Amino acid sequence: MGIITLIIVGLIAGALARLIVPGKDPMGILGTLVLGVIGSFVGGFIGSLISGDGIQVFNTSGLLLSIVGAVVALLIYRQISARSAR
Template identity: 70%
Template sequence: MGLITLLIVGLIAGLLARAIVPGNDSMGILATIVLGVVGSFVGGMIGALFSSRSVLDFTTSGLILSIVGAIVALLIYRQVRARA
């Protein structure tokens, strides 16, 4: 059940990150999920640094940090893609 939750949260975080950050991203649904999952890990690690929770615990603040992490991952992806 944890893997399905991770994929759903990743999809939500990736979609919201793409909606919040302006610009044209030609990503498919799989790339959006990967973006969100990477953002979830980044956000989870940030949250784990400041609390006693595990990286994989699901909370509302974790969802918010997942979106923030996905935004950071999207901006990094754009910079790497622009240089290539």
């Protein structure tokens, strides 16, 4: 059950991050999923540092931090891909 939840939350977080950050990204659904899962890990880690709860706890703030983490991961991805294109 945990893996399926991670995939669903990751897909939602990745899609919302791509909607929040303007611009085109040459990634499909798999890239969006990976972006969201990375964002979920980053957001979960930040949430566990702030709240003191374990990373396994799922709540609304964890979802919001997953989206924030996905936005950060998307911005880092864009910086890396822009440098490699030069």
